[in-house]
Amino acid sequence: FKSLFALVDRDGVMTQQAVAGVQRHIQAQGGVRSQTELDQVRRVFSLPMDSPEKYAGLVVLALVAVAALFNRQRVNRRRFWFFLGLLLASIALAGGLSNLWNANWTTFGALFGLPGVPGTVQFAALLAIAVAVAGLILFAKRKLTSQRKWIIAGVILAAFLFVPAFQLIALVPYFNDIRAPFVFYDLPAAFLLAMLAGFFVTDVLTTRIPQWVAGLAVLVLLDYWPYQRPMKDNGVPARTIANLQAAYGSLRTDPDWVKTYSFSGRYFHLLGPMYSGKPQVYEAFYNWQSPLGTGLLNQHVSGPLFNLLGARYLVFDKTDPGANRALLDQLRQAFRVQTENEDFAVFRNNHAHDYLTAYRRAYWHPGDLRESVPTVLSLAARDWPVVHDPAGDLERNFPNRPGQRVPLTDVQLTRVNHGTIRIAATTPEPCLAVIAESYYPFWHATVNGQPAEVRRVCTGLMGLNLPAGTHQIELRYQPPRSYLLAAGLSLIGFVTVLTVVLIRHRS
DSSP states (O other): OHHHHHHHSGGGHHHHHHHHHHHHHHHHTTSOOSHHHHHHHHHHHTOOOOOTTHHHHHHHHHHHHHHHHHOSOBSSHHHHHHHHHHHHHHHHHTTTTSOHHHHHHHHHHHHHHSTTOOHHHHHHHHHHHHHHHHHHHHHHHHHOOSHHHHHHHHHHHHHHHHSOHHHHHHTSTTGGGSSOTTOOOOOOHHHHHHHHHTTOOBTTTGGGHHHHHHHHHHHHHHHHGGGOOOTTOOSOOHHHHHHHHHHHHGGGGOOSOOEEEEEOSSGGGGGHHHHHSOOBSSOOSOGGGSOHHHHHHTTSOSHHHHHHTTEEEEEEETTOTTOOHHHHHHHHHHSEEEEEOSSEEEEEOTTOOOSEEEESOOEEOOSOGGGOHHHHHHHHTTTOOEESSOOSSOBOSOOOSOOOEEOOEEEEEEEEETTEEEEEEEESSOEEEEEEEEOOTTEEEEETTEEEOOEEETTTEEEEEEOSEEEEEEEEEOOOHHHHHHHHHHHHHHHHHHHHHHHHHHO
C-alpha cells in the first residue's frame, strides 16, 4: 500500500498532512498512551515516501494490467509466470515478520483509528481497497475459466496474503539474528513491475512495441527531470557539510570509548564515525539489517536506552525536513548542550554506561526475547543486567532492590580491527562484565587465553562471566567455516550459470 500510494501522492502532500495531524493530536493529549497507539503512530509516520517515477509508474501499472488481463496469446509463458511469482514473493516479503494481510491491515487500522488523519488520505485508502477488489473480480471473470484454475488461484492468493514469508526466510540458519523485527522494507512497486513489463510479449503489445518503449522512455524522462541536478550537486549546502563535520569533530577530544546516537531521517549519521572517531550505538545503515537484539532495543528510544548502550553524545539533525522539533525541545531539557550550530545540536549524556561495565549479580529473564526490552531498560536503570540463558548463578525472582556495580581498574581497550577487540581489566570479585557491543552468535571470546562463553545480555549486548583478578580478554568475530564455504559455493554457482547462459546465447 505504501509503495503504490507513493505513485499518486505527488510530493508526499497527503502523507505529510497525515503525519502533521497525528503529531498535533499526540502533543495535545500529552504523548502516546499505549503500545497499540505507538505502533499505529509508527505506521503513519513511515508512510511518506518520495517516488520520482510517479506518472510513469501509473502508466506501467496500467500497461501490466492490460497485458495480463486482456491478452489472448502469450509467448514465453514460463518466463512470464516466473517473474510474476518473483514480484509476488517480493511484495510478500515486505510484510516483515507478519504476513501481508496483517501488515496492511495494521496500516489501514492506523489511518482510520488515529485522530488527525485527513479525510483525503482515508478516502485514498478506501479507493485502493476498491481498486484491488475490482481487479480481483475482473481477473476471476476473465482468467479463471475452470475449477482447477479457481483452486490454484485461491491457494496462491491465500499464501500471498496469509503466509508470513519473511518468517520462513528467518528459519534459515543465522537469518533470524540479522534483522530488526519491527521494520518492514518496501520498494516502489512500479520499479518491480517495470522489470516485468519487458517480458509481457502478448498480442496486446506486439504490434506497438517500439511505440510503447519510446512513450515510456519519454514519460520516465519527464517524471525524473525535476529531480536532475549537476553531477557534483548532492543538494546539500556546503555550509551544512561543514557544520556536520564541526559537530562530530568536537567529540574527538573525548578520549573514552563512548558512542553516539543520531536523530536524523537523512544519512548524515553515516559520516559520524569518520568525523568523530566514535561509533554509533546501533547499526543504522538500514534498520532491517541491524542485529535482532539491537534492533529490538532501538524501538524504545529513551534515556535508559542511551545509558545502556553507552551513548554519551546525542546528535540532532535540524536540517532534516521531518525533524521533530518537540523532541529537540525535550532533549534540551534532559541533556546539556555539548555544541550546537545552525544545522546540528550535540547533547551530552553524563549517565551513559561505560563500554565495559561489571555487575555483582544478574537477573535471568525467562520470557520471549522480543518482549524483553521494557524489562531490560527498567532494570538497567537500577544496575541490574538481564541475561537471556539460565546458566550460572542468576537471580530468578524479579529484583525489587537496586543492583550493585563492581569497580574495574586498569581498564585498557584496543580495537585491532572490525572483528577483534582486546580488553585488559582487573576486577576485585567475580562479576558479569557487560560489553556495549552488539551481540551476535559469531562472536567468540577468550579470557586469559582460555575459551569463554559470550552471553546475550540486556537483549542485544554481550556479556562475560569473570572471576576475581587481572584478565586479558579477546573478542573475535568469526563465522563458521561452513558459512564461508556456502558463500563461496554460491558465488561459484552463480558465475558458472552466467557463463553457460552467455555461451548458449552466443551459439
